[in-house]
Amino acid sequence: MTEYQLRIQRYDPEQDDTPRLQRYTVSGDHTTSVLDALLSLQQQQDPTLALRWSCRMAICGSCGVMVNGIPKLGCKTFLRDYNGVIDIAPLAHFAVEKDLIVDMTPFLAHLSAIQPYLINDKDDKAPHKQTPAQLAKYQQFSNCINCGLCYAACPQFGLNPEFLGPAAITLAQRYNLDSRDNGKASRMSQLNGNNGAWGCTFVGSCSEVCPKQLDPAAAVNQAKVESAKDFIINLFKI
Amino acid sequence: MQTLHTDIVVVGGGGAGLRAAIAAAEADAGLHISLLSKVYPMRSHTVAAEGGAAAVTLAADSAAAHFSDTVTGSDWLAEQDVVEFFVKHAYQELVQLEHWGCPWSRKQDGSIQVRRFGGMKTERTWFAADKTGFHILHTLFQTSLKYPAIQRLDEYLVLDLLREDNRVCGVVALVLNSGDLVLIKAKSVILATGGAGRVFHYNTNGGIVTGDGMALAFRHGVALRDMEFVQYHPTGLPGSGILITEACRGEGAVLVNKHGYRYLQDYGLGPETPLGHPQNKQMELGPRDKLSQAFWHEQQAGRTDEYNGHAVVYLDLRHLSRAHLQQRLPFICELAQAYVNVDPASALIPIRPAVHYTMGGIMTDINCQTTLQGLYAVGECASVGLHGANRLGSNSLSELLVFGRVAGEQAALHARTCQGSNNDTWSAAQYQRQGQQLSRCFGSNKDDSVARLRQAMTLAMEQGCGIYRDTDGLTQCQQQLQALQARYQNLKVTDTSKVFNNELVQYLELGFSLDVAQAICAAALARTESRGAHQRRDSGMTARDDKSFLQHSLAYYQAGAEPILSWQDVSITSLPPAERRYGSALETALNTAEQAADAGAKHD
Amino acid sequence: MSTPDNARKPYHSRMTRDWWLQQRYYRLYMLREATVLPLLFFLGCLLYGLYSLQHSEMQWLSFAQFMQQGWVIALNALALLASLYHAKTFFALFPRVMPLAPPLLMVAGQWLASLAVIITLLWLAGVS
Structure with a gap:
């Protein structure tokens, strides 16, 4: 067992006006994740520490936090990889509700805005045909766990909360690229604007932090290409 | 007092809850559906299911074969009419999910790929790589956004059901981000809160799987059925x-x-x-x-x-x-x-x-209806009778689709036809009572804590109700649980804040878990035979005993005391109890059966 | 369900002006964006040169003298490096935006194409 120093950003809306930092010491071994450490703190030292978590296997997307300023899933980040004091804070660019819990409402609103479901007229009882190659076109983008790390990494979302952001645009691309979908035209109105794909300046940090290696930056910039095509096609339509 | 009026409350935003909400919205677009969950729906534990969802798919396969595998797997404790309904409807539900966009894995020609799974005679498990539950959950969640009738209440924890005589007319919930209590009045309530794996120490489940819905129904007199059957993966x-x-x-x-x-x-x-x-x-x-x-x-x-x-x-x-x-x-x-x-x-x-996985749960009929009017249960929290004494892998993802739809449609039907409760004074009184109960739970502890009590419970369950059980171990576990219940009565929540009070949530969840744990232990003690996932080591109990125990156990809640057990007959339609055979024993049995069939055919 | 008197009080933090200094990744991004600054200087030189060429011989000589100063050469060298760096980042990003072929192949293809264009231009300009 090794002793680790954690410096956690605390914020209690009923007591504090601004967040404060609190230091803790936890012991852990080579398997201890940041989430394990936070839970052991909560159980043994400070039951008032608030955080979200559930699956502890990097699939439910609940436990995103900033670790030394970088967005990480708490359950997939290990103390063994850090030296010195480890800073833990709530996800950046979201409003803090309490301690490590942020308000995810804007994130969910952006997801809903891009019509994230299949749009088609299929009405029969048989499954669609979709070859492995067609599946491969969008499969990667369908693996988003909605953890919000990419929003905490994206300075454009930080500067403009109206920006749809990496996960939502990736999800739009996921459906646009699906051979079973005919809804691209109705999704483009969301993607075309400054709050859509063009709000991205390809900082690329979303792809750096994505715990599922989705490459949302690629998706967003592919959406720009689609948006440009859409623009040109519409020019000729008039 | 904050009050919401709605037609249907779905408690739980996992696969079963989402499927039920969508089914209700499709059944009647005029209904108001409140989808309430203690976490954002896509955090629900359906997300962690990996392997796949079963349905008869290949030409060589048949509903009869899926039926037979499921009943055999259940060690004959499945409700056979329920299994028949299930195997008949599983395929169309998986296709429905395909139409909603689920990225099922495919064969080269673009048709659905199926894989082998434990206890299944034929390949019939649909999968989306090894994240099937994840894809099912996200497909359902994203599809649910299409329906304006579905209003999401994210991060609400249900504390109690509103009950008037024998009928349920809503829930009281805690809004986690504000600490406020809210009264939600509804004509139908669907419990889809998932299992209770977290009552054990070593489990594959997420932290949220604490048996909330089971305890909610249990406390209102609904039986928990077959709770002794807990699946070790x-x-x-x-x-x-x-x-x-x-x-x-x-x-x-x-x-x-x-x-x-x-x-x-x-x-x-x-x-x-x-x-x-x-x-x-x-x-x-x-x-x-x-x-x-x-x-x-x-x-x-x-x-x-x-x-x-x-x-x-x-x-x-x-x-x-x-x-x-x-x-x-x-x-x-x-x-x-x-x-x-x-x-x-x-x-x-x-x-x-x-x-x-908890095979048992809130007893329902084939329509997901519980014994309380207006209350439905579906998914892992329910016992519709599909899994009996042992669940086959990949049957539960199909279950939550098939029966999620049933629950949603039945709840919609009920909401359309029943009169809502107008007794406002009475529901206000229930609301007040919850508020008072909640305010009483704050204080300081001498040397106890929610975390400590929870750990004692999970270790006791692991010890007493593990893979193999015996009378001594179970009795000891029962006593430990009683002692823990007593400690729980004196336990206080030290954090008095309102916004996202984690300690309070864990305290409430622990209360649910303890009740469910007692039901598991009591049922395990009462079943003095070995069947499926319930294995006794006591002499005379190591074999299956169809004479006395081809029956469901029903545990009924008793405030402050051990649950009362009673028994219910199993519905057997076409497959009479026989020995469960796997490996070469199965081969031999099949060959004998085939020879017998051949001989019979020649005879005719 | 937030009512005016409830206990919620979400804390909104503002991004500070130096946000881009706080992470290596942001610094690299800003470096990429900043490659435009030396290029601006280079373009200024180019325009100045064109103007001088058509104005008078004297003017051209003074331009040539200006261009020979150490700091001007250094800035132009910097502009070359910056445009090469920008090309490198651009070429690396391109296969992600238009995944037409294996990424490595696409990156190599872009460099080869750039080289071909430079050689063609030099050939047209009569450099041999």
């Missing part, structure tokens, strides 16, 4: 219990003990199948109860290894190519690397059994 990671899917074995992974020996052949599952050629219902593709029990025997015999203080055996995937593993089991590769630092293509994954 044979392959969880040591320590964390993180799930390593059965699909690994479907793809050809083998289990070896510390000597590298494929020990399953010693437990009626052999003969050894050649490496890379898995056979349905043999060796590693035997049912989960048998595999977990085999581990226990290996541990007793000293043939398990040790990993960080945990007894383990190994899952060997090394004979499968790296490319195949990346294509079929990418998530497993990621999990093994992150949590036990193993590359499955070149090293063995240490695994051990961990509690995975």
